[in-house]
Amino acid sequence: MKKAIQIPGAPAPIGPYSQAIVSGDTVYVSGQIPLNPFTGELEVGSIEDATHQILKNIEALLKEAGLTLNHIVKCSIFMTDLGQFSEMNAVYGSYFQDVPPARETVQVSKLPMNVPIEISCIAVK
Secondary structure, X not given: OOEEEOOOOOOOOOOOOOOEEEEOOEEEEEEEOOEOOOXXXXXXXXXXXXXXXXXXXXXXXXXHOOOOHHHEEEEEEEEOOHHHHHHHHHHHHHHOOXXXXXXXXXXXXXXXXHOOEEEEEEEEO
């Protein structure tokens, strides 16, 4: 069985998908872009701003499922410019200071709404 998580504290899907799915003890969070759910504006002033906004969105979705960022076991990061990796990584690392999740980071040619970064994750209770 699966249950969709849809909350106002994370951006509404811009396509036919759920913000997150709970299946058993696992939460699958769809790719999050740096869209501020309260203003509807993209937070793309810098890669740091974008990364912070995405992780806040993920945090809100996990909270709805009764989890925290510490429950994340895997992240997938998509960037349009790996030249900004170190700046993104500094922000990302500040959210995962104990045992960081497994992860891959890849450069892609384009992301939805022309954002510079998207992050998805898997968390386990």
